[in-house]
Amino acid sequence: MNSVALRVVLGVACAAVPTFMAGGWVSGAGTRLAKIEAGDVVEDEADGGEVAIASAADEGYCSGDLRKILRRVLQSCGLLGSGEVRGCQPVQAKNVATMTGQDFNALFLPLSQRAGIIQFERDSAELDASDSALLDKLFADQRGASYFFVVARSSPEGSVEHNRALSQRRADSVMTHLRSTFRDPDLDREVGMLWLGEEYAQLEQDFCGWSRSGAADKCKPKDINRSAFVAWIDCRL
Amino acid sequence: MAAATMPGRIHLAIFVLACLAGLAFAGVSTFDFAQHLDRQVHDLHCSFIPGQRTAAVDGEAVGCQVTLMSPYSSVLRTSIWGGLPISLPAMGVFAFLVFRGIDLFGRGGLSRRRGAGWLFVFSFVPLGASIVMGTIALLELGTACKVCIGIYGASLVAVLAAGLIFASCRRTADDGATPSPAPGNGTWALVGLAQLTGFVGVPALGYVMMMPDYSRYVGTCGKLADTDDAGGVMLALDDNVAATPAIEVFDPLCPACRAFDRRLVASGLDAELHRRAVLFPLDDSCNWMVEGAVHPGACTVSEAILCAETVASGPGAQAVIDWAFESQEALRAAAKDDPEAPARMVRERFGALAACVGSAEVTQRLNKSLRWAVAHSIPVLTPQLYVDGVKLCPEDTDLGLEYSLTGLLRKRGTQ
Numbered sequence: 001m002n003s004v005a006l007r008v009v010l011g012v013a014c015a016a017v018p019t020f021m022a023g024g025w026v027s028g029a030g031t032r033l034a035k036i037e038a039g040d041v042v043e044d045e046a047d048g049g050e051v052a053i054a055s056a057a058d059e060g061y062c063s064g065d066l067r068k069i070l071r072r073v074l075q076s077c078g079l080l081g082s083g084e085v086r087g088c089q090p091v092q093a094k095n096v097a098t099m100t101g102q103d104f105n106a107l108f109l110p111l112s113q114r115a116g117i118i119q120f121e122r123d124s125a126e127l128d129a130s131d132s133a134l135l136d137k138l139f140a141d142q143r144g145a146s147y148f149f150v151v152a153r154s155s156p157e158g159s160v161e162h163n164r165a166l167s168q169r170r171a172d173s174v175m176t177h178l179r180s181t182f183r184d185p186d187l188d189r190e191v192g193m194l195w196l197g198e199e200y201a202q203l204e205q206d207f208c209g210w211s212r213s214g215a216a217d218k219c220k221p222k223d224i225n226r227s228a229f230v231a232w233i234d235c236r237l
Numbered sequence: 238m239a240a241a242t243m244p245g246r247i248h249l250a251i252f253v254l255a256c257l258a259g260l261a262f263a264g265v266s267t268f269d270f271a272q273h274l275d276r277q278v279h280d281l282h283c284s285f286i287p288g289q290r291t292a293a294v295d296g297e298a299v300g301c302q303v304t305l306m307s308p309y310s311s312v313l314r315t316s317i318w319g320g321l322p323i324s325l326p327a328m329g330v331f332a333f334l335v336f337r338g339i340d341l342f343g344r345g346g347l348s349r350r351r352g353a354g355w356l357f358v359f360s361f362v363p364l365g366a367s368i369v370m371g372t373i374a375l376l377e378l379g380t381a382c383k384v385c386i387g388i389y390g391a392s393l394v395a396v397l398a399a400g401l402i403f404a405s406c407r408r409t410a411d412d413g414a415t416p417s418p419a420p421g422n423g424t425w426a427l428v429g430l431a432q433l434t435g436f437v438g439v440p441a442l443g444y445v446m447m448m449p450d451y452s453r454y455v456g457t458c459g460k461l462a463d464t465d466d467a468g469g470v471m472l473a474l475d476d477n478v479a480a481t482p483a484i485e486v487f488d489p490l491c492p493a494c495r496a497f498d499r500r501l502v503a504s505g506l507d508a509e510l511h512r513r514a515v516l517f518p519l520d521d522s523c524n525w526m527v528e529g530a531v532h533p534g535a536c537t538v539s540e541a542i543l544c545a546e547t548v549a550s551g552p553g554a555q556a557v558i559d560w561a562f563e564s565q566e567a568l569r570a571a572a573k574d575d576p577e578a579p580a581r582m583v584r585e586r587f588g589a590l591a592a593c594v595g596s597a598e599v600t601q602r603l604n605k606s607l608r609w610a611v612a613h614s615i616p617v618l619t620p621q622l623y624v625d626g627v628k629l630c631p632e633d634t635d636l637g638l639e640y641s642l643t644g645l646l647r648k649r650g651t652q
Contacts, residue, residue, distance in 0.1 A: 007340055011432065014336035017260070018328035018440040022267055026447040029274035033449050036275065051631075052617040054610035057525040140597035142604045144525030144611075182601060185467055186608075234525075 057144025061110035062235035101201030115231030119214030145232035259391030276632035455644035534572030534579035544593035
């Protein structure tokens with residue numbers, strides 16, 4: 001072989017090195033890509049974990065029973081379905097809950113860190129500064145919760161009818177404050193109101209240790225039931 | 238063929254070895270680049286020993302990753318997915334120099350001297366490229382990769398060795414060696430340039446021809462049901478209101494978001510978009526969708542960004558975003574030790590936002606931002622870019638950004 005031919009062979013050999021190396025790498029990547037498309041596992045893939053989809057919170061306390069009750073209450077209160085109904089009557093609440101008042105209250109026990117008790121003066125539905133402050137603090141801390149419950153009550157003094165109307169005014173007062181303070185377009189889809197008057201699920205003194213707007217020494221049964229119990233519910237339906 | 242002198246042979250051997258080293262380093266870099274053509278994430282080789290693999294440390298981009306993912310690692314990015322890696326032409330140039338070096342072993346007399354002269358000239362090609370790329374790495378990227386430094390070093394040694402070869406050939410000629418018939422300088426130059434073109438062009442052509450068709454992935458990663466901002470959660474990132482609307486979902490303390498933002502700006506394609514941001518901090522102090530704080534402090538910094546948009550005497554959202562990107566490492570480290578530290582750092586840097594950060598209003602607005610993600614069922618992932626509601630595939634947010642984003646913009650233009 002003469003020197004020119006030798007040089008040509010040498011040149012082709014040298015040029016072939018980057019050509020075949022790069023071609024092989026690209027071809028290999030193409031093969032892996034085809035395997036990935038076909039659903040085959042590629043071992044060299046550095047992080048092949050499934051990516052979660054953004055969703056509302058669903059905490060461990062959201063048991064099947066709680067969800068069932070929640071759905072019924074929300075449907076009765078107009079949060080699910082047509083949205084034409086707004087708020088629940090006490091009798092309705094009793095019917096949808098189909099449980100004793102004590103059991104109804106027990107549903108909310110896991111929410112101690114997410115709930116608060118807005119305490120009103122006797123025969124009043126006005127929010128004072130400490131009521132508003134607690135309400136704002138709790139409502140702003142929505143996190144992943146989907147529903148905000150306002151469960152208004154009254155102490156047993158006065159007639160049943162009066163107390164029913166009073167607890168409704170208390171629930172409305174909370175809603176009005178939220179509407180004017182937060183201007184949240186989702187408010188009507190998030191806030192579920194119940195007014196129980198004096199008839200159903202009166203709060204026991206066990207709730208005195210929860211976040212309350214009332215003074216520390218104002219936690220007799222009559223004090224704690226002149227209230228609106230508010231809580232974010234971290235359950236998906 | 239006449240034999241070369243002993244010192245010339247040693248210099249020539251050094252030259253060939255340096256070029257082989259350059260070829261090896263450029264090969265490793267091209268391999269790393271080509272690995273990513275499967276649109277997956279891969280570890281990189283990042284060592285002065287060619288072929289030694291290094292994993293990223295704690296999710297942080299090491300020099301090699303920053304360099305590889307930078308817009309300077311390849312050319313023709315809008316027409317080829319990822320572009321043509323510049324290390325591929327480097328492989329061709331080093332292979333060419335190896336060829337010319339070996340060829341010189343067998344030459345003598347005037348042919349050897351001219352060959353050595355042109356070898357010296359051609360050896361400046363990788364050195365010149367190294368100087369340009371090294372300057373970009375230091376000034377633009379603020380980092381350097383070990384593989385690249387290997388190429389720079391090999392280029393320098395090759396030039397020095399080629400210079401010594403040429404000098405020794407000249408001395409030999411001055412000592413009265415018999416001139417032998419040899420092509421003229423013009424022929425040497427033309428043949429050399431043609432060879433160099435072939436060495437660079439053929440591998441590049443092969444690379445492009447072997448690539449899969451990436452156009453079929455453009456616009457196939459889903460779309461938003463709507464791009465409305467009823468809850469007022471979005472932040473305008475520019476004034477290009479006439480440009481294509483785009484929504485960027487990001488976390489101000491996420492390194493990938495910072496890198497994505499910089500790549501997008503460096504590509505120049507941001508000018509074709511009207512970008513609005515949805516903040517999505519991957520920090521469980523406000524985001525219930527993540528387990529633990531992936532980026533501690535991100536909730537506080539996100540609040541600061543939202544505050545900056547609304548506080549009248551505030552610095553403006555973009556200024557806080559820029560600061561957060563610059564200070565990501567410090568903010569995350571401080572938040573790990575003390576969850577209150579980011580709020581202090583925000584107050585120190587932007588006093589006007591002090592009263593707003595942590596307030597019920599901004600907490601709720603940030604929550605709405607997260608709930609926007611829930612309402613649109615988007616992945617718990619940052620960054621994400623939606624161009625006119627169509628998602629840029631996550632696999633295309635780094636090397637394939639220019640190609641895929643250009644494709645999305647073109648598709649929109651033809652609709």
